[in-house]
Amino acid sequence: MNLSLSVRAAIVSVAFLVFFLAGWHIATRGTGTAANMSPEYARLMGATATQGKSAMPGPLDVGEKLWEHIKSPFYDKGPNDKGIGIQLGFSIARVLFGYLLAVALAIPLGFLIGMSPLMSKALDPYIQILKPISPLAWMPLALYTIKDSNTSAIFVIFICALWPMLINTAFGVAAVRKEWINVARTLEVGTVRRAFTVILPAAAPTILTGMRISIGIAWLVIVAAEMLVGGTGIGYFVWNEWNNLSITNVIIAILVIGLVGMVLDQILARFTRMVTFPE
């Protein structure tokens, strides 16, 4: 065995996939009893009822449908039927918008809390109460007060992405080694300059970890929010296909959501590596 670890890991991964797909295929082959019915009646019924076909699609059905989506990801057949690529675009745009708003608020506020023990104590109860609220609990309130469904979705992203970043920033800032701040102080560095040249680089890895957690949460939330308000986005796609009880398309959407979530996470992970420093 002179294969490297990653090659061996890849082989095991593929083996798992093949095993899973085979199991799935066998489980959904559909050997249910084909009901006895007249041809006229059967014409009016679906395949599940007539041929005893499993209600769960098999991997081949999903693959076939996936290929269709990949062939034309950007079609637009009206306001309620757009290609999966367009829907993803809508979702990503919403997530980025809400997320950047959250970044714009969380980092300065986190700095303030981290640098001032007074603010930290004063704001702590609010943060603790607001942090665990489920994103969807905000939805009716947002719809009612903001009076715009798209803005409401962005607001929900914003409010959910805010907390991990805020808490991590505050923690990172507060945990900067006292020696470094003291050195800066001896050199008579002003508060603003100190914040940017000493604290920011020192706290950056923690801040970015918070941002990475937040983007994951934002992506989780968007699907739920779009299922609720509908209109556009990958969440709406899931809802629309659920409406048609098309499990095949729902599985494809799950796959795509997972892929995009992974890509977003990896981008942030790369940024984190860029600012990490050895101590």
Add this chain to the structure above:
Amino acid sequence: MPTFDNPFDPDRPLTSGCSCGHHATERDHQLDHQRQQLACAPVETEDKRFEGVVASAVVRAMFPQDATRRAFLKSVGASTALAAISQFFPLGTATELFAQGGALEKKDLKVGFIPITCATPIIMAHPMGFYSKQGLNVEVIKTAGWAVIRDKTLNKEYDAAHMLSPMPIAITMGVGSNAVPYAVPAIENINGQAITLSVKHKDRRDPKSWKGFKFAVPFDFSMHNYLLRYYLAEHGIDPDVDVQIRSVPPPEMVANLRADNIDGFLGPDPMNQRAVYDGVGFIHVLSKELWEGHPCCVFTASKEFITTAPNTYAALLRSILDATAFAAKAENRKQIAAAIAPANYINQPEIVLEQILTGTFADGLGSIKTDAKRVDFDPFPWESFAIWIMTQMKRWGQIKGDVDYAAVAKQVYLATDTAKLMKDAGFTPPAATTKSFSVMGKVFDPGKPEEYLNSFKIRKAS
């Protein structure tokens, strides 16, 4: 009388009182059915239909008493009557006014809908060009649920929307939301719902044996909720005590039925037929068997939209009335099913929609049933519908205290309906706005709502 009938036909009643609610007497009802079987009405042009709508209003205004009108028409003949009336009322001009209206204040509109067959007129008007015919550029937007469609309409993201017939009443009265005056200018569909039960209950067809069942209805303020409660109560089951009724969005109904979370639902189509199509449920009873001609969903707009953009509103309503008239004809139903099946609209297999709209359907128990009126389309928003809905809201504790039934009904269901369009064209709106009908054999008199309400043994203790 259905709005699209010929008002110059002496045998046709203008007000109603039979079991189906379309005829003055039971005898007329039977005669009418025979006649319909004998003579198939040819497809009318749009102009003819408008002329018919306007003419009915005129004739109704001239002869509030049906007997007088009949006597008059019989003695002089329909063509003479038409000529005579045309002298006083320029029917041609009025029809033109009705058909064209003034300059549109706004051309790009958004109309929200829930993907169910109740919304057929709103949806089909898009692919079949009924909106564009009126010079409107309407986007029909699919919406995830009733609460969302309510909020999006209140937010003015939508100019008009598809709602359940009790919702505009609830919104106007401020039940379950802030009070905002809403109007129902047109009913979208009548009938078209059903009680669907899980296939495992196929031998338990007697409602008396349903204690402990879990049912789903689409929304608290829905005809489905009131009809299911009514049906259960008539069979001695107290819907608040003996069974559980949950509010479940239509698409989740079939999934819940499959997962055995519910025993059945009184839901909108296509979900009933979809449950049959997927082999998980069967149609126990069609809602038309409980109340022939009941309203279900409505086309609704805020009073504000109606007053700020009257011409746009009129044009929009014309497209809806026109689409509704088109959908009312059995021979057009197949074509409509094909038009509204794609993912942009209802997103269901075409065969499912075809079964619902044509009324030849698999019942889930192995037989094919035929009922051409399984779902039907008649836009006239009878005030008595609203009054009945309010009696049920009060019966089940959704509203409390004294209700001014007639006033609310007038405000929501008629103030701005088809009659307003006729008023704009210089006419007196139809005199009759209420009618009596019967629900599960029990007659409802819109003049005595409180007495009707008090006649029920099973109701929520107040």
